Amino acid sequence: MSEGGSYLITGATGPVAEATIALLAKRGDMLLLTGRNEERLAELYRIYGAPGRVETLAADVTTGEGARAAAEAAISQFGRLDGLVHMVGGFHAGPVALTEDADYERLMRVNFLSAVKATRAVLPHLRSGGRLVFFGSPLAAEPLAALGGYAASKAALITWMRSLSHEVKHRGIHANAVILTMADTPQARKERPHVDFTQAVSPDLVARVVAFLTGTASDGLYGSLVPVMGLFGFSSALAGPGRAD
Numbered sequence: 001m002s003e004g005g006s007y008l009i010t011g012a013t014g015p016v017a018e019a020t021i022a023l024l025a026k027r028g029d030m031l032l033l034t035g036r037n038e039e040r041l042a043e044l045y046r047i048y049g050a051p052g053r054v055e056t057l058a059a060d061v062t063t064g065e066g067a068r069a070a071a072e073a074a075i076s077q078f079g080r081l082d083g084l085v086h087m088v089g090g091f092h093a094g095p096v097a098l099t100e101d102a103d104y105e106r107l108m109r110v111n112f113l114s115a116v117k118a119t120r121a122v123l124p125h126l127r128s129g130g131r132l133v134f135f136g137s138p139l140a141a142e143p144l145a146a147l148g149g150y151a152a153s154k155a156a157l158i159t160w161m162r163s164l165s166h167e168v169k170h171r172g173i174h175a176n177a178v179i180l181t182m183a184d185t186p187q188a189r190k191e192r193p194h195v196d197f198t199q200a201v202s203p204d205l206v207a208r209v210v211a212f213l214t215g216t217a218s219d220g221l222y223g224s225l226v227p228v229m230g231l232f233g234f235s236s237a238l239a240g241p242g243r244a245d
């Protein structure tokens, strides 16, 4: 499906999602927005909510139960489901010696297994033209020091998505990923005051690519990675000050 379709947006409470929610809602899509943060969901509902058209549900899609509840709620609200925009994610920076098992486990759960669970939940409902949109990082292909856990979890996501795409493309289902450097959000500006955010990617630009990936303009894309890199000097900015040696 595409414009005017029905989409589950997971991780809708995150800082990148709002611009996508605004654009797809304006396009006339039916949206079910999920996350665990009920306060943020209520705020999103106040701005974008429309009974039977833009709804919210508190659910943790990193669990099978939460993912199934989200897919079933979308079906019961809208009568059909045309796609998943999976925006759940997590980040961790730290050298191997300072990264705990729990950090790796959390990264794999939020960045990889959540996508598996959300996809499993929506897949039985998708018809030909269905859309699955995931969010990766260039670090998966070009890992930097002290970002191994994050990079590995996004690499797992992307490798799995490409395999999934081969499985589902014969049903006419499109699985693709946005490869995002760093989004320019108020949260990121606060957390990373050393970064030049004029180089980062505005969530509005991400939203336009999601609109493309959930629209008929992307009918030819199966298992594609769509880079939305902005002007960001990725390695130098994240690796910190350079060393002469």
Ligand SMILES: NC(=O)c1ccc[n+]([C@@H]2O[C@H](COP(=O)([O-])OP(=O)(O)OC[C@H]3O[C@@H](n4cnc5c(N)ncnc54)[C@H](OP(=O)(O)O)[C@@H]3O)[C@@H](O)[C@H]2O)c1
Residues within 6 Å of the ligand: 011, 012, 013, 014, 015, 016, 017, 034, 035, 036, 037, 038, 059, 060, 061, 062, 086, 087, 088, 089, 090, 091, 106, 110, 135, 136, 137, 180, 181, 182, 183, 184, 188
């Ligand atoms: N922001 C960036 O610069 C950037 C760069 C590259 C890739 N990406 C990817 O783009 C997507 C959207 O970015 P974002 O920054 O908006 O995402 P985010 O804030 O990292 O995560 C989005 C949502 O995921 C849910 N989540 C986080 N940890 C969780 C956990 N342990 N268990 C269950 N849910 C959890 C949270 O929702 P609840 O707390 O409401 O459940 C959160 O609002 C993510 O996949 C992210 O990894 C972002």
